[in-house]
Amino acid sequence: xxxxxxxxxxxxxxxxxxxxKFPGVIANEDVTLEVRRGEIHALLGENGAGKxxxxxxxxxxxxxxxxxxxxxxxxxxLCETVLRSPRHAIQAGIGMVYQHFKLxxxxxxxxxxxxxxxxxxxxxxxxxxxxxxxxxxxxxxLPVDPEARVWQLSVGEQQRVEILKQLYRGAALLIxxxxxxxxxxxxxxxxGETMHSLAASGVSIVFISHKLDEVLAYADxxxxxxxxxxxxxxxxxxxxxxxxxxxxxxRDVLFSADKPDAELGPDALVLHGVTAMGDRSVTAVNNVxxxxxxxxxxGIAGVAGNGQKELVEVMTGLRTPTAGSVTVRGADLTxxxxxxxxxxxxxxxPADRLGQGLAGNLPLTDNVILKSFRSEPISHRSFLNxxxxxxxxxxxxxxxxxxxxxxDAKASGLSGGNQQKLILAREIDATDRLAVGDEPxxxxxxxxxxxxxxxxxxxxxxxxxNQRAIGAAVVMVSEDLDELRTLSDRIAVLHGGxxxxxxxxxxxxxxxxGLLMAGERLS
Amino acid sequence: MDLDLVxxxxxxxxxxxxxxxxxxxxxxxxERVGILNLGVEGMMxxxxxxxxxxxxxxxxxxxxxxxxxxxxxxxxxxHAFATITLRADQIVSGLxxxxxxxxxxxxxxxxIGPDGxxxxxxxxxxxxxxxxxxxSSLPLVGEGFFNQDPIVYSLFVVVPVSWYFLYKTRPGLxxxxxxxxxxxxxxxxxxxxxRRYGYTVLGGVMAGVAGxxxxxxYTPGWTENLTGGRGWIVIALVIxxxxxPARAVVGALLFGGVNAIQFRLQAEGTNLPASILNMSPYxxxxxxxxxxxxxxxxxxxxxxxxxxxxxxxxxxxx
Ligand SMILES: Nc1ncnc2c1ncn2[C@@H]1O[C@H](COP(=O)(O)OP(=O)(O)OP(=O)(O)O)[C@@H](O)[C@H]1O
Ligand SMILES: [Mg+2]
Numbered sequence: 001x002x003x004x005x006x007x008x009x010x011x012x013x014x015x016x017x018x019x020x021k022f023p024g025v026i027a028n029e030d031v032t033l034e035v036r037r038g039e040i041h042a043l044l045g046e047n048g049a050g051k052x053x054x055x056x057x058x059x060x061x062x063x064x065x066x067x068x069x070x071x072x073x074x075x076x077x078l079c080e081t082v083l084r085s086p087r088h089a090i091q092a093g094i095g096m097v098y099q100h101f102k103l104x105x106x107x108x109x110x111x112x113x114x115x116x117x118x119x120x121x122x123x124x125x126x127x128x129x130x131x132x133x134x135x136x137x138x139x140x141x142l143p144v145d146p147e148a149r150v151w152q153l154s155v156g157e158q159q160r161v162e163i164l165k166q167l168y169r170g171a172a173l174l175i176x177x178x179x180x181x182x183x184x185x186x187x188x189x190x191x192g193e194t195m196h197s198l199a200a201s202g203v204s205i206v207f208i209s210h211k212l213d214e215v216l217a218y219a220d221x222x223x224x225x226x227x228x229x230x231x232x233x234x235x236x237x238x239x240x241x242x243x244x245x246x247x248x249x250x251r252d253v254l255f256s257a258d259k260p261d262a263e264l265g266p267d268a269l270v271l272h273g274v275t276a277m278g279d280r281s282v283t284a285v286n287n288v289x290x291x292x293x294x295x296x297x298x299g300i301a302g303v304a305g306n307g308q309k310e311l312v313e314v315m316t317g318l319r320t321p322t323a324g325s326v327t328v329r330g331a332d333l334t335x336x337x338x339x340x341x342x343x344x345x346x347x348x349x350p351a352d353r354l355g356q357g358l359a360g361n362l363p364l365t366d367n368v369i370l371k372s373f374r375s376e377p378i379s380h381r382s383f384l385n386x387x388x389x390x391x392x393x394x395x396x397x398x399x400x401x402x403x404x405x406x407x408d409a410k411a412s413g414l415s416g417g418n419q420q421k422l423i424l425a426r427e428i429d430a431t432d433r434l435a436v437g438d439e440p441x442x443x444x445x446x447x448x449x450x451x452x453x454x455x456x457x458x459x460x461x462x463x464x465x466n467q468r469a470i471g472a473a474v475v476m477v478s479e480d481l482d483e484l485r486t487l488s489d490r491i492a493v494l495h496g497g498x499x500x501x502x503x504x505x506x507x508x509x510x511x512x513x514g515l516l517m518a519g520e521r522l523s
Numbered sequence: 524m525d526l527d528l529v530x531x532x533x534x535x536x537x538x539x540x541x542x543x544x545x546x547x548x549x550x551x552x553x554e555r556v557g558i559l560n561l562g563v564e565g566m567m568x569x570x571x572x573x574x575x576x577x578x579x580x581x582x583x584x585x586x587x588x589x590x591x592x593x594x595x596x597x598x599x600x601x602h603a604f605a606t607i608t609l610r611a612d613q614i615v616s617g618l619x620x621x622x623x624x625x626x627x628x629x630x631x632x633x634x635i636g637p638d639g640x641x642x643x644x645x646x647x648x649x650x651x652x653x654x655x656x657x658x659s660s661l662p663l664v665g666e667g668f669f670n671q672d673p674i675v676y677s678l679f680v681v682v683p684v685s686w687y688f689l690y691k692t693r694p695g696l697x698x699x700x701x702x703x704x705x706x707x708x709x710x711x712x713x714x715x716x717x718r719r720y721g722y723t724v725l726g727g728v729m730a731g732v733a734g735x736x737x738x739x740x741y742t743p744g745w746t747e748n749l750t751g752g753r754g755w756i757v758i759a760l761v762i763x764x765x766x767x768p769a770r771a772v773v774g775a776l777l778f779g780g781v782n783a784i785q786f787r788l789q790a791e792g793t794n795l796p797a798s799i800l801n802m803s804p805y806x807x808x809x810x811x812x813x814x815x816x817x818x819x820x821x822x823x824x825x826x827x828x829x830x831x832x833x834x835x836x837x838x839x840x841x
Contacts, residue, residue, distance in 0.1 A: 059710075085709075087714065102707040102710040107703070115697065116697075120696075121693065124692060
């Protein structure tokens with residue numbers, strides 16, 4: 001991968017013994033990280049291991065409680081630096097691409113890139129700045145339209161804007177927090193190319209990822225964090241996937257899930273000729289008919305933005321179809337509201353964790369009962385039962401290994417992966433309750449393992465397969481083709497809001513799935 | 524309708540709308556950095572009473588305007604401190620500013636007249652009209668646009684400059700960014716704190732000056748409840764204008780126009796009860812709000828600053 005010996009390249013960043021505490025948690029404890037010039041350095045660790053926190057310290061957003069930072073991005077010699085704000089970090093040559101993009105949706109690409117850039121003129125000349133951006137975009141092969149509004153762009157394009165923004169400001173160190181978590185496989189490959197060409201031109205890159213294959217493919221070196229401390233820094237050439245997993249989790253991890261044959265139950269969720277509008281008043285779901293039976297996992301594949309979001313909303317009662325019908329366990333729920341769907345037996349793990357999944361300012365306990373507060377024993381004649389709530393919270397927190405497991409902490413303080421575990425815990429618990437007799441519950445899970453570490457993915461996959469084993473009808477939307485192929489019994493491929501085909505994962509190759517996703521029907 | 528009637532309605536509309544335009548643009552600046560200040564009514568009425576008292580005592584209307592601006596700015600500073608530094612709820616703080624302002628203004632009206640007496644009923648100095656030779660005798664618009672007082676004329680500068688500043692300059696871009704998302708702005712190196720303070724205070728200054736236009740020109744003198752809820756109309760106008768200073772003018776003229784027509788009708792002795800006529804601008808406000816929220820779906824995506832009302836602290840997760 002690397003041609004010059006990495007050791008001979010000089011250090012550009014040295015974080016020594018960094019400690020960062022939050023109320024009740026030590027997110028980073030004496031963490032050391034070294035980055036060389038032109039190196040691609042991966043940062044690995046379980047959910048909540050402190051990766052994002054460490055990077056937030058490096059980009060001036062968080063002030064460390066201990067330790068020191070030495071930089072040589074704009075000069076030859078390492079020099080101790082205190083970064084008092086993101087502004088300082090930018091001036092020092094550090095560019096961060098956050099897990100949640102820092103873009104203003106209503107602004108154009110150009111306006112977003114000009115924001116905070118040193119040399120933005122007092123009177124804006126968007127044409128001229130746009131031309132400069134287009135030129136940099138060309139040089140680094142990052143195609144985007146400078147005049148487009150950010151809300152019109154796909155996630156992959158938004159990420160390109162973020163990277164462009166940092167390059168426009170002359171960043172010499174690029175930090176990417178879980179850059180591939182939201183990308184399609186093709187987009188991830190393109191990002192890998194971009195990282196290599198940037199590194200070749202002397203830019204150093206730190207990227208966080210949970211996908212070990214990617215780390216092995218893209219990185220030169222890896223630093224692994226465990227429980228807020230540095231576990232190791234290793235050369236990629238010297239390790240295997242299993243080694244990395246062991247360093248992260250502290251035990252061996254199984255990468256494949258055993259799946260017994262499906263025992264199909266009755267039809268649980270039936271969509272018949274469903275058509276629905278998207279937010280921008282265009283048809284997002286077009287004449288979709290699907291049947292999901294108890295005891296099976298129906299995978300939904302497709303490039304993001306091809307109607308998955310709207311289809312899921314129709315399945316969960318959040319969007320009313322303009323044509324067609326939705327039947328849950330034999331009851332026609334077309335046009336009914338979300339509460340009818342919940343009571344009718346549909347559980348939902350949404351894609352947008354903080355927007356639709358959790359109430360960030362409320363404690364874990366309140367978030368855990370969001371779906372069950374109407375029923376015994378959580379409430380009794382409109383009074384909440386504190387004791388039952390606590391018991392339920394603690395039970396679910398333990399079952400899904402949500403960390404830190406303080407039931408009274410705010411949900412927004414959890415790391416991204418742990419938020420996801422909390423939602424899953426609640427929804428899977430709901431499907432357990434919703435199943436009545438032989439009538440299976442329906443679980444609609446959207447990107448259930450997005451942003452999770454390998455250990456947590458194992459937990460989630462087991463939980464989904466377990467639901468299937470006890471007879472629930474599971475719908476799983478994912479962009480990870482490997483995941484879809486290992487877990488699903490059938491895969492429906494969406495393109496332009498239409499089902500291109502429902503295929504058997506065992507007899508369909510990844511390439512064929514790719515073709516269907518691109519809108520070509522198999523002959 | 525005969526031409527004279529239209530001319531005179533336009534003249535009154537402009538005259539009545541001037542304070543609305545000023546205060547609305549001020550509130551647009553404030554809301555565009557993400558701070559909702561419901562204290563406009565309080566700041567306007569305090570501007571009105573202190574502006575008039577100052578002008579009365581010094582016999583200088585300009586000094587009155589300056590003091591009104593300072594008073595408005597100081598009140599906004601209180602709001603800024605409460606909501607930006609202490610991260611108090613913006614609605615509660617804004618309402619408190621209005622309650623404080625109206626109460627204090629009515630108290631001051633009793634005691635800051637000559638010899639610690641009331642201001643009510645006094646005639647003091649006021650702005651006179653400066654007709655612009657030639658232009659003021661133009662048909663239709665001459666009366667309305669070119670035979671006005673200097674505060675109205677200042678809008679010829681304030682409106683286009685505000686618009687240009689907001690949409691065409693770097694500081695304007697940064698100001699809008701802060702209102703859209705404080706955390707994004709901070710992360711990209713656009714500091715939030717100073718901007719939020721600055722533009723909140725600017726909004727207060729403009730509301731204060733707007734108030735003084737009422738007591739020094741539109742209805743010269745001081746009476747209880749002089750602003751008559753104009754501060755609330757301003758809040759609605761900001762939405763009507765979809766946070767765009769240029770559109771604020773249209774809205775303000777419309778409201779000024781309704782006022783003017785209502786005066787006319789009253790003067791001509793209609794059968795309609797006066798209270799209904801007095802209500803008409805407020806009914807219009809409600810109607811307009813219903814209309815724009817119903818018809819313009821895009822309003823939500825292109826209009827309201829997405830970060831409006833959301834406090835910001837760097838090390839706290841959203
Ligand atoms: N602003 C904050 N306030 C309170 N606690 C926080 C804050 N930021 C992080 N933490 C805590 O610090 C720990 C490390 O979190 P961090 O986000 O760095 O994890 P991570 O390694 O990025 O995890 P993930 O892979 O899930 O994104 C977690 O326990 C988290 O709950
Ligand atoms: Mg993270």
